[in-house]
Amino acid sequence: MTLPMNRRAALHWLGAAATASAWLPARLALAAPSHAQDPQGPRLVVVLLRGALDGLAAVPAQGDAAWSALRGDADASAAAAKGVPVPAALRLDGSFGLHPSLAHLHAWYGQNELLVVHAAASPYRERSHFDAQQLLESGGDKPFALNTGWLGRALQTAGQPAIALAAAMPLALRGADGASTWTPDRRQDADPDLMARVGQMYRDDPQLAAAFAQAMGQQDMTVGADGGAGFAGLAKQAGSFLADLKGPRVAWLEVGGWDTHTNQSSRLTRLLTGLDDGLGALREGLGAHWAHTTVLVMTEFGRSAAYNGTGGTDHGTAGVAFLAGGNVAGGKVLTDWPGLAKGQLLDGRDLKPTMDLRSVIAPVVQHQFALSTAQLQSVVLPGVGKPVLNFWRT
Amino acid sequence: MQAATIASHRFGYTETSLRAVQPDPRGWVLDQFRQPAAMDASGLLDSVAAMQLTREVLKGALQAKPDADGKKPQDAPGPATPSRLELRKTNLKGLQRRWQHIVATPTPVAERWVQFWANHFCVAATKGSMLALVWPHEYEAIRPNAFTDFKTLLRAAVLHPAMLLYLDNAQSIGPDSLGGQRRKKGLNENLARELLELHTLGVNAGYTQEDVTQTARLLTGWTVGPQTGGKVAFVPVIHEPGSKTILGKRYAEGPQALDQLLGDLSVHPACARFVATKLVRHFVTDEPPAVLVDAVALRFRESGGDMQALARALFGHDLAWSPHHSPKFKRPEDLVLSAHRMLKMPVAFVEQTVRTLQDMGQAVGRAPSPQGWPDRTEDWLSPDALLKRVQWADHFGSANSDAADARALSRLAWGEDLSDTTLKHIERAESSAQALALALASPEFQRR
Numbered sequence: 001m002t003l004p005m006n007r008r009a010a011l012h013w014l015g016a017a018a019t020a021s022a023w024l025p026a027r028l029a030l031a032a033p034s035h036a037q038d039p040q041g042p043r044l045v046v047v048l049l050r051g052a053l054d055g056l057a058a059v060p061a062q063g064d065a066a067w068s069a070l071r072g073d074a075d076a077s078a079a080a081a082k083g084v085p086v087p088a089a090l091r092l093d094g095s096f097g098l099h100p101s102l103a104h105l106h107a108w109y110g111q112n113e114l115l116v117v118h119a120a121a122s123p124y125r126e127r128s129h130f131d132a133q134q135l136l137e138s139g140g141d142k143p144f145a146l147n148t149g150w151l152g153r154a155l156q157t158a159g160q161p162a163i164a165l166a167a168a169m170p171l172a173l174r175g176a177d178g179a180s181t182w183t184p185d186r187r188q189d190a191d192p193d194l195m196a197r198v199g200q201m202y203r204d205d206p207q208l209a210a211a212f213a214q215a216m217g218q219q220d221m222t223v224g225a226d227g228g229a230g231f232a233g234l235a236k237q238a239g240s241f242l243a244d245l246k247g248p249r250v251a252w253l254e255v256g257g258w259d260t261h262t263n264q265s266s267r268l269t270r271l272l273t274g275l276d277d278g279l280g281a282l283r284e285g286l287g288a289h290w291a292h293t294t295v296l297v298m299t300e301f302g303r304s305a306a307y308n309g310t311g312g313t314d315h316g317t318a319g320v321a322f323l324a325g326g327n328v329a330g331g332k333v334l335t336d337w338p339g340l341a342k343g344q345l346l347d348g349r350d351l352k353p354t355m356d357l358r359s360v361i362a363p364v365v366q367h368q369f370a371l372s373t374a375q376l377q378s379v380v381l382p383g384v385g386k387p388v389l390n391f392w393r394t
Numbered sequence: 395m396q397a398a399t400i401a402s403h404r405f406g407y408t409e410t411s412l413r414a415v416q417p418d419p420r421g422w423v424l425d426q427f428r429q430p431a432a433m434d435a436s437g438l439l440d441s442v443a444a445m446q447l448t449r450e451v452l453k454g455a456l457q458a459k460p461d462a463d464g465k466k467p468q469d470a471p472g473p474a475t476p477s478r479l480e481l482r483k484t485n486l487k488g489l490q491r492r493w494q495h496i497v498a499t500p501t502p503v504a505e506r507w508v509q510f511w512a513n514h515f516c517v518a519a520t521k522g523s524m525l526a527l528v529w530p531h532e533y534e535a536i537r538p539n540a541f542t543d544f545k546t547l548l549r550a551a552v553l554h555p556a557m558l559l560y561l562d563n564a565q566s567i568g569p570d571s572l573g574g575q576r577r578k579k580g581l582n583e584n585l586a587r588e589l590l591e592l593h594t595l596g597v598n599a600g601y602t603q604e605d606v607t608q609t610a611r612l613l614t615g616w617t618v619g620p621q622t623g624g625k626v627a628f629v630p631v632i633h634e635p636g637s638k639t640i641l642g643k644r645y646a647e648g649p650q651a652l653d654q655l656l657g658d659l660s661v662h663p664a665c666a667r668f669v670a671t672k673l674v675r676h677f678v679t680d681e682p683p684a685v686l687v688d689a690v691a692l693r694f695r696e697s698g699g700d701m702q703a704l705a706r707a708l709f710g711h712d713l714a715w716s717p718h719h720s721p722k723f724k725r726p727e728d729l730v731l732s733a734h735r736m737l738k739m740p741v742a743f744v745e746q747t748v749r750t751l752q753d754m755g756q757a758v759g760r761a762p763s764p765q766g767w768p769d770r771t772e773d774w775l776s777p778d779a780l781l782k783r784v785q786w787a788d789h790f791g792s793a794n795s796d797a798a799d800a801r802a803l804s805r806l807a808w809g810e811d812l813s814d815t816t817l818k819h820i821e822r823a824e825s826s827a828q829a830l831a832l833a834l835a836s837p838e839f840q841r842r
Binding site for chain 1: 520569591597603765782787823
């Protein structure tokens, strides 16, 4: 066969990919880009904190009688010993506070745009990061039962595209033809003629061909992106992607480093500040679309209720999740609080889970993708209960 | 597909020519394990000096003034103090020596074996105390022991300053020990859990939280720091008194307990199976065939974890050589180094290459978790990562267009095993730079 291998033909090929359906693989574009018709359609951002955020540090349970024995004194004295004054927690309600680094989140709470979910966990009851993340991302009820992700299956069912701000495709989005990945470019764009030839060369390798076509399709959306590779830069870019009416409606962000076995106080101050700055940047990137965006922040499990012997916490069970957005009915802490007294802890060491994270994910999926409960229970989150929680104002 | 192509690409780092491999591919692989070429580590910092240097750097960072926001991020390029410059030079030198060895070694499959174990016993410069210790861990603990037996390697990898610091055991103190009582410090179970989960048994081997806690108690006392002269030592005063029971077996108080535990873990059937599965996945295909895993696991148990026996069980098995497995997608570092090896070109711009690999998703020396770098196609193949790999091919082709004739090179490196589509694209390229870029972007080169 003959291939149009001159530069003009190549540019034409690129142009075609870029204008008609910058985002969608041909199959999806033809199928039903119904979301493109409603600029006010819902947006979803999922943020995974890899390494297990200490929920009791992020959202201290100061109203619990066991709190100060467990964390209060230790916190203050550890901080004092290091000469690092830890500002008091920000106030949420009589029972819970918020880590002082979470200023944006605190402001949103005050505007009823942040919902805090506490004492929640996935169905996983062991303490391996890797299995726990596999389970949380796959949406199964035991690790490695599923090798695609809940978000991927939801996207695929709804025929929607999504973007992960990550170099590798997170498990959560696998299973969706319309899921793509993006990180900032440090290099000049490659020669378009070469790009066209590579696209042709991959025709016998469907896996490479699909990934490459998708990468080429989204290049024009990010011209001039200058947010940088840090979490705040990626988060802002995620917001811009979702604000683009031709763009995806779903974005995935992730940030690691939460495995604070040692020196937790100063590490969490730095990490939570970064998270909070990033969420602020995300909102900035979204602009007016914040009004119909839901942001779900979650982590694979919580950490031991007591400090370990080295100024940190070890792997635990229940922890926190956050839901934020202009349409989220926030301003409260959603929890069936299990208590922190020794006898109330799981295995005598962890915050006991009283809420399944899947019951938080389920309504978020249904809200975003308008899926039937049957689709939700059979495809997206197999075996999950009928969604009962409603997190939105309208 | 011919066996020589499998030996060169699947098991090795891509030879310039199949000629030396073709007469006896299996012998070419197995002979490498008898006399693996050693990396020249002369003049590289040992871990004692590396820790000393790190302490100076961290001291400088602590004294540095906070920036306008009042933050002192650890990783930020702080003031270019002499010790900071020295640290950077040291790490680059270690990495350059390592890459030079990978690119030039006469025993590339044995080198893949070393790198497999370095990743199995992953340490990473993701915290301050680890900034200079990743490469010393590889050349002090992994390389000298990668061809001995599993228990010897396990002991060396775990009882190295890098691992004790990376997984916090250096700070873990028996709460009932004299030191613990005096200082009100206690256990940190990080190393204990990963020793069971990642180094030996695998996650579903049946151990419990109590086994992890008991292992953490047993591990107390094994530490490193200025107080031990920078050497790993057993410090009785912080060792948790009393016996510990792990997986039903009782270990008496004292330093001998660790050797006993490592010995018991090494001969646990779950360990053989866990290691065999990882080996087959790494060297053969993402979904390891059970027959091959069984064969390797059986040899692991029969031989007491002898590395030579393991290598023979794996590379001597017909299934490892089957052309029908779905190919592996090269990790970024392997992708780039195999290009340098194929072209017989040392990595001249080390820092630039570090950035390139980071863009592809692999921040060398800074694996995101103690699990090390993942090993399946879907962990590495995404639209963005593929684009970055093709952009790298473009750049590499342009920079090195005079290094080789891609058409001739492709025939040498793959013989008859290059697809017509790839060959046609290389031959029809508009320039030698583009031909080389297409060869490097080709499915055959991206995969193995």
